[in-house]
Amino acid sequence: MAKETMMTGCRAAAEGAKAAEVEVICSYPIRPYTAIMMELAKMVANGELDAEFIHGEGEHAQVSVVLGASAAGARAFTGSSGVGVTYAMEVYSPMAGGRYPVQMSIADRTLDPPGDFGSEHTDAMSTRDQGWLLGWASSPQEVYDNTLMSYRIGEDHRVMLPQMVCQDGYFISHIPDKVTLGEASQVKEFLPPYNPIHPLSTTNPVSHGPQIRPDQGAPMDAMRAQTFLAVPKVIEEATADFARIFGRKYDPFVEQYKLADAEIAFFIQGAHANTAKAAVDKLRSQGVKAGLARPRWIRPWPTHQLAEALGHVKAVGVVETSTSYGGAMRGGNLIHELRASLYDLDDRPLVTSFMGGLGGETIWPADFEYMAGVLSTMVKEKRTDRYVYWLGM
Amino acid sequence: MPAFDYKFQQLDPIKSFKKVPEAEQYLPGHRTCAGCGPALQYRLVAKAAGKDTIFIGPTGCMYVANASYLCTPYAVSWIHAQITNGGAVASGIEAAFKVAARKGRHKGPFPNIIVMAGDGGSVDIGLQAMSGMMYRNHKVLFICYDNESYANTGIQTSPTTPYGAATTFTPPGKEIPEGKRLFPKNVPQMVIGGHPAVKYVATTTVAHPLDLMNKVRKALSKPGPTFLHILAPCPKGWLFDEKLTPDMAKLAVETGMWEMYEWEDGVYKYTNVPKKYKPVSEYMKPQGRFAHLKPEHIAKMQAFVDEKIKQVQRPIPVAAAVPSKQLA
Numbered sequence: 001m002a003k004e005t006m007m008t009g010c011r012a013a014a015e016g017a018k019a020a021e022v023e024v025i026c027s028y029p030i031r032p033y034t035a036i037m038m039e040l041a042k043m044v045a046n047g048e049l050d051a052e053f054i055h056g057e058g059e060h061a062q063v064s065v066v067l068g069a070s071a072a073g074a075r076a077f078t079g080s081s082g083v084g085v086t087y088a089m090e091v092y093s094p095m096a097g098g099r100y101p102v103q104m105s106i107a108d109r110t111l112d113p114p115g116d117f118g119s120e121h122t123d124a125m126s127t128r129d130q131g132w133l134l135g136w137a138s139s140p141q142e143v144y145d146n147t148l149m150s151y152r153i154g155e156d157h158r159v160m161l162p163q164m165v166c167q168d169g170y171f172i173s174h175i176p177d178k179v180t181l182g183e184a185s186q187v188k189e190f191l192p193p194y195n196p197i198h199p200l201s202t203t204n205p206v207s208h209g210p211q212i213r214p215d216q217g218a219p220m221d222a223m224r225a226q227t228f229l230a231v232p233k234v235i236e237e238a239t240a241d242f243a244r245i246f247g248r249k250y251d252p253f254v255e256q257y258k259l260a261d262a263e264i265a266f267f268i269q270g271a272h273a274n275t276a277k278a279a280v281d282k283l284r285s286q287g288v289k290a291g292l293a294r295p296r297w298i299r300p301w302p303t304h305q306l307a308e309a310l311g312h313v314k315a316v317g318v319v320e321t322s323t324s325y326g327g328a329m330r331g332g333n334l335i336h337e338l339r340a341s342l343y344d345l346d347d348r349p350l351v352t353s354f355m356g357g358l359g360g361e362t363i364w365p366a367d368f369e370y371m372a373g374v375l376s377t378m379v380k381e382k383r384t385d386r387y388v389y390w391l392g393m
Numbered sequence: 394m395p396a397f398d399y400k401f402q403q404l405d406p407i408k409s410f411k412k413v414p415e416a417e418q419y420l421p422g423h424r425t426c427a428g429c430g431p432a433l434q435y436r437l438v439a440k441a442a443g444k445d446t447i448f449i450g451p452t453g454c455m456y457v458a459n460a461s462y463l464c465t466p467y468a469v470s471w472i473h474a475q476i477t478n479g480g481a482v483a484s485g486i487e488a489a490f491k492v493a494a495r496k497g498r499h500k501g502p503f504p505n506i507i508v509m510a511g512d513g514g515s516v517d518i519g520l521q522a523m524s525g526m527m528y529r530n531h532k533v534l535f536i537c538y539d540n541e542s543y544a545n546t547g548i549q550t551s552p553t554t555p556y557g558a559a560t561t562f563t564p565p566g567k568e569i570p571e572g573k574r575l576f577p578k579n580v581p582q583m584v585i586g587g588h589p590a591v592k593y594v595a596t597t598t599v600a601h602p603l604d605l606m607n608k609v610r611k612a613l614s615k616p617g618p619t620f621l622h623i624l625a626p627c628p629k630g631w632l633f634d635e636k637l638t639p640d641m642a643k644l645a646v647e648t649g650m651w652e653m654y655e656w657e658d659g660v661y662k663y664t665n666v667p668k669k670y671k672p673v674s675e676y677m678k679p680q681g682r683f684a685h686l687k688p689e690h691i692a693k694m695q696a697f698v699d700e701k702i703k704q705v706q707r708p709i710p711v712a713a714a715v716p717s718k719q720l721a
Contacts, residue, residue, distance in 0.1 A: 023492040024485060050495060052488035056481065057525035064478035064522065068449070068485025071472055074492055076485065090475055200470040200486060202445045202504045209473030210460040 004180045009172035012140040012179050013079070013105045013165070014039035016147025018049050019187045022077040022103075024069035026054045026062040030084040031117045032169040033107035037079065059084035063091040063104065070100035070162075071208055073199035075151065078102065081169060082109030085123040089130075095162045096131030097224060098209060101154035101194070102162040104132075105147065107173035108270075110359050118360010119169035121270065121322035125298070125333060131224055133163040133231070134299040136270040138255075140177045143167045145248060146296075148182065152191050152238045158230045160197065168271035168321075170360065182246055190245045231300045253302035254309050255294040258284060262291025264375035265310060265349075267338055268319035269295050272356070272363040276319070279368030290372055306341040315350040315375040316342075321357035331355055331388035350378045356391040367391050399494050399503045401532060402445060404610035407603060414440055423459040423466040428635030430625030430642070431455050431538040433599045435509065438536060438623075441606035442613060444469060446505040447486060451479035451519060453511035454545040454627075455538060470504075477518050479508040480526030480535060487531045505613045508535045512553040513543050516578050523584075527618045530590035534612045534619045537580055540627035548630040552578040555650070556697060557690050558682045560630070565685040572685060576697060584620045585656050592617040595655040598624035600642035601665070608655070624651050632681025641680070648676040649698045652705060663705050673698050 007015070013036045017025070025044070027037035043049040052069075056062040059080045066076035080088065085106060095102060110120040121136070128134055133154055137143040143165070150163035167173055182190075198206045212220070232253070239252035257277050259265060266276045273294045283290035293309050293316075295302055310316055320332025329335050335353040342348050354371050356363040370391070378384055407413055418439035425432040431454055439446070448471040450456045456473060459466055474482040487506050493499035508526075510519055515537035523535055542560050543549040549562040556576045559565055565572035581594050592615035597605040605623065612619035626641040628634070633641055645651035646665050650673060653665040673695050677683035686694075 023496075024488045026485070050492065052492055054484060054488055054529065057521055057528075060477060061481040061522055061525055064475070064481030065485035065488070068472070068474075068482035068487075069489040070485070071482075072447075072486040072489035072493075073498070074485075074489035076489075090477060094473075094475065200447050200472055202447065202470065202501060205468060205470045207460065207465045207467060207471045210462040210465050211457050211473075212462045216462060 002180045002183055004178050006176040007140055007179045008035065008174050008176050009137070009140040009143045009167040010035035010107060010174065011039050012144040013147055013167070014043065015181055016144045017077045017103070017105070018043050019182055020075060020148060020151050020191060021049070022051055023074040024052045024054065024066060024076040026056045026065040026076070026078045028056045028059055028062050028080070028084065030059070030081045032109060032173045033079045033081040033105065035173070036105050036107070059088040060091060063088040063095060063102070066102045067091060067095050067098065067100050070102045070196070071098070071200050073194070073196050075194040076102045077105065079105035079107070081107050082123050083112050086111060086126060089127065092127055092130035092132060094209070097220070099160040100162055101151070101160055103147065103150055103154065104162065104164045106164050106166045107169045108166055109169045116359050117169070119171055119271070120358050120360065121166070124164050124166050125322040127164065128299055131161065132299060133161050133297070134166070135295070135297040136166045136168070137172065138270055138273045138294065140172060141179045141248070143172065144179055144181065145242065145246070145250070148187065148191055149238050149242055153231070153234050155194050156234045157197065159227065159234050161227065161231070166270070171271035186245050190241060228300050235297065250296065253295065253297055253305040255296060256309050257292040257294070259291035259293055259309055259313070261289060263289040263314045263379060264372060265291040265293055265313045265316050266319055266368065266371065267293050267295070267310070267316050267334065269298070270321060272319065272321060275363055275365060276368055279365050279372070282365070283369070283372050288372060288376065301337050301341070303341045306338065307345060310342060310349055311345050313349045315352070315378040317371045317375050318351065318353040319357070319363070319371070320353050320355050323355070323358065329353060329387040335387065350384050352378065352384050352387055352389065354389045354391055363391065397495055399491060400501070401503045401616055402505060403614050404441070404443070406607050406610060407441070410603060413606065414443065416440070416444070418442065418444060418446065418468045420466045420468055422464045424461060425454065425458040426629050426635070428628040428638045429454070429458070430599050430627055430638050431511070431540055432459070433638065434538055434605060434623045434625050435459070437602050437605050438507065438509070438609050439469065441609040442505045442507060445502045446507060447471070449474050449479050449483045449486065449506070449508045451508070451510045451514035452476040452545070453514050454540070455509050455511065457545050476514045478522045479510045479514050479519050480522035480524070483508045483533045483535070484526045484529060484531045487533050503532070506533045508533060510535065510537055511544070512537060512539045512541060512551045512580070516580050516583060517552050524588065527584055527588040527591050527620065530617050532617055534609070534621065536621045536623060538623050538625045539580065540625050540630060542627065542630045544627050544630045553580060556694055557686050559685060560682070570685070570687065571690045580622045581620065581656070588618070590617050591620065593619040593655070593657050596622045596624070596651065596653055598642035598646065598651060598653070599626070600639040600646070601653070604653070630682065633679050637679065644671070644676045647671045648673045649702045650676050652701070666705055670702060
């Protein structure tokens with residue numbers, strides 16, 4: 001029976017990478033993800049993990065190193081935060097289009113300017129067009145579990161895509177919580193070895209990435225888009241298998257908390273969903289039919305799963321822990337895709353958004369009570385007064 | 394931990410033209426210009442390296458003009474890299490093969506891992522990744538094929554473009570008569586100067602094919618990072634008759650514009666040192682990229698070369714690495 005210990009999200013990510021027996025790791029320091037690499041460095045130095053631990057010269061180098069390693073057949077691991085995530089931007093599409101199922105473990109951080117160590121989802125969210133798998137955990141346990149699940153999903157031959165496994169900086173990355181690690185036999189059963197389809201080889205020469213003509217581009221883009229149609233099934237299978245082997249059951253796409261009969265609901269990802277759940281409990285005790293939908297994946301976006309889960313709700317409050325200046329609703333970016341998911345419903349919920357948790361700020365229980373008040377008013381008046389509310393301002 | 398035998402290849406020197414391996418690892422099917430210097434050196438490098446080789450091709454002429462989907466010229470494995478990250482991608486490949494060797498998944502000789510980067514991909518936008526790789530002791534050969542410009546994008550200046558050269562970013566004009574005002578970076582010195590793990594750095598040109606192939610083999614036989622700076626003249630960018638590519642390289646050596654040397658375990662060995670240097674004007678005259686220069690500009694170039702020449706050891710203290718007949 002596996003032991004339960006207290007550990008931070010950073011340590012949980014490192015333990016996940018170790019359990020996955022990653023072979024090439026590329027490090028570079030930036031707060032708050034750095035501790036993931038510090039933990040792995042100790043594991044490698046002590047002989048607990050046989051891996052090449054490469055000190056990259058920067059985040060762009062980190063992702064480039066693991067691209068090469070993956071192309072040559074190694075399970076590869078890297079990570080970053082904040083402007084480190086955006087500095088590496090050039091390489092994300094080559095990695096996704098090149099079908100290198102590398103994992104990037106991200107403890108998110110507000111983007112400059114100016115320097116701000118606090119959590120915000122904008123860093124990884126801003127890469128969402130690049131073709132990676134992308135999602136947030138809401139606990140150190142889920143970080144560990146997502147690390148293993150993401151390798152399993154990403155390396156599946158129906159997928160072959162790199163994965164960004166994200167956690168809230170500080171709130172998850174640095175606050176310890178109960179984590180049960182997998183036994184070696186469980187990991188072995190759940191996660192097969194990385195089996196690349198066309199690795200760089202001296203016995204079977206291949207070319208990766210020759211130049212194409214413009215007319216050859218669109219079909220390749222279509223193939224990449226088509227792959228995402230196949231991903232949800234792989235996610236479902238892996239999540240079910242994980243539950244069977246490890247005994248921890250996750251909704252593959254959207255965690256639903258007291259949502260079945262909810263009239264108002266929060267749509268919220270990551271750490272602050274924990275506070276939201278406590279707020280939902282309190283609202284329920286006050287007779288408010290509140291619920292919560294927590295997406296575990298941003299890419300692939302769980303479109304019809306959200307329509308199913310939220311379709312009956314009268315008003316949805318999207319909690320935006322990221323910014324998208326000048327976007328359609330002039331707030332964050334989750335609201336756009338959430339509204340798109342609900343658009344085709346005959347009886348669409350009202351939707352608004354709340355900008356919170358930006359810059360590393362805490363979202364307080366009182367904030368959720370305020371949001372619930374706004375949503376209840378929307379339900380009563382049957383209209384959306386505003387699309388963006390800035391919490392605390 | 395006991396030292397692991399990764400089965401690094403030991404490649405014997407090629408003693409004469411008769412002994413050059415026949416097998417081609419860089420085949421017809423590319424779209425480079427007639428007289429392309431970089432393509433000439435690529436063929437020689439690939440031939441010298443042999444079949445247990447993996448090339449990393451950062452964006453540049455030796456990517457865009459070579460690697461067309463469905464008909465690349467590479468008989469060995471090859472991977473595209475960004476112009477920014479040749480050294481980093483190579484580092485990852487090397488690391489993957491090390492682990493695969495340790496775990497018994499890769500049983501054969503350790504592959505020759507060669508970055509084939511242009512001057513931009515080596516010491517401009519690619520400098521950081523190149524330096525990182527040199528610093529980290531990866532067993533990779535980094536080749537800078539130097540055609541002295543960003544040629545693939547239509548001839549723009551790079552840090553190795555000579556003083557006075559016209560490019561589309563350094564066009565001569567009323568305000569800037571010489572075109573390019575800046576003197577070039579000294580590529581091999583950048584590598585030698587500060588990377589303690591580097592095992593071997595050498596310069597060569599497409600006019601010295603046996604020398605080039607032997608320097609490739611020597612580099613690949615070292616157990617750590619190595620660097621070759623190869624002069625690969627570009628008829629399109631330098632504006633000379635495309636039949637004269639090796640002649641331009643030869644003139645570069647004869648005028649002192651280019652030095653031939655090896656740096657191995659801290660020791661410099663110069664070869665092909667002219668007994669009497671030809672004036673740089675002889676090098677610049679057949680090249681249209683210098684056609685706009687006035688005597689004062691050429692004099693400035695001569696002064697720069699004269700300073701460089703002073704660094705060269707004379708007389709040659711050690712016997713040349715290649716048969717003297719090849720020096721003619």
